[in-house]
Amino acid sequence: MNRAGPQTVRVGCIGLGAWGKNLLREFSRTPGAVVAMACDPAAAARDRAQAQHPGIPLTNSASELLRSDLDAVVVATPPGSHYELASAAIAGGKDVFVEKPLVLDVPSGERLVSQADAQGSILMVGHIMEYHPAVNWLKGYIADGGLGNVYYVYSTRVNLGQLRDNENAMWSLAPHDISMIGYLLDERPRRVSAVGHSYLRSGIEDVVFMTMEFPGNRLAHVHASWLDPHKVRSLTLVGQKRMAVFSDTEPTQKITIFDKGVDVSLNYETYAEYLTLRTGEVHIPLVDNTQPLAIECRHFIDCVRERRRPRSDGQDGLWVLQVLACAQQSLDSGGIPVDIPLQPAPPVAASQR
Ligand SMILES: NC(=O)c1ccc[n+]([C@@H]2O[C@H](COP(=O)([O-])OP(=O)(O)OC[C@H]3O[C@@H](n4cnc5c(N)ncnc54)[C@H](O)[C@@H]3O)[C@@H](O)[C@H]2O)c1
Incomplete structure (x- = not known):
């Protein structure tokens, strides 16, 4: 540039x-x-x-x-x-x-x-969740080891509407979850499977359940639907040390950290001593409440003026697209897992951008 x-x-x-x-x-x-x-x-x-x-x-x-x-x-x-x-x-x-x-x-x-x-x-894709202050708070918390090793995550993005006729619920809703999860974990999935169904119009899935497999046995599940009684925008991360829930429909208290987990003891005589459940305090951090859209638009303009690569650049758009395309292949086959072609690693750590 x-x-x-x-x-x-x-x-x-x-x-x-x-x-x-x-x-x-x-x-x-x-x-x-x-x-x-x-x-x-x-x-x-x-x-x-x-x-x-x-x-x-x-x-x-x-x-x-x-x-x-x-x-x-x-x-x-x-x-x-x-x-x-x-x-x-x-x-x-x-x-x-x-x-x-x-x-x-x-x-x-x-x-x-x-x-x-x-x-x-400069090519930037509207992966707005990467600009969300709560997501960035969680990213910092994960990087600092707050959750320990992240075992698995699941995301729910459901509502009644907005129905689309040129794409299914997965293509419409899941790009947010795929980009957010990849951004949080700083990794790309290797495999994806998806099942779903079209109830309202033939060939356009109204609900999709997608599972991504990341390196290190990490699993990520995404539930996307526009045919649901609830409006839910939530992400749960289960770590070895703590667990976190991000609920974007909460007006202010969007993140909850649970000091919960299962400790593994190396000195044990009975099985009950080997695995100990831990239930500690619940913490609600104070998170900046600037609108993600404002941050996203400002980032684009800053990148244009300073000739910088955006956080959600074309490559970021591309790997999310690859996941969607492979997930669609899986969806079409009734859920057979599909290997995702190797994608380049995230180019620059977010903190450096
Ligand atoms: N980032 C987010 O949170 C978010 C939320 C909703 C939608 N989106 C995305 O935004 C895009 C638009 O979605 P929407 O909900 O606004 O759809 P929409 O159908 O409400 O609006 C699309 C508009 O584009 C216009 N249009 C169609 N073809 C055009 C053309 N060739 N030139 C100029 N205008 C044209 C239509 O007349 C319409 O007004 C989609 O890619 C969607 O996935 C992003």
């Missing part, structure tokens, strides 16, 4: 739907950024943007936006259009923030990452 970064980043937002409207709002108030144009073919989405951000020029044509004088483009359209839009933006010399999942197939993802590298463009 050898070109100089702009002082003020001129951003163009493509896709102003349910999530894109949040990105538009956030980039409009991110220091060092100005939203210079926004685009959506849907008149209702443009009308809402017009009412909320009267100064921002709007267009119904992504090509018009891509031809205009911009430094960076934000893509928040349905995933089927991510490749075409992101690739066109990079070809036009722009940096790109693309929502998750990066794209829908691995070869396109690889082409996009190579194209961005060859052009010196």
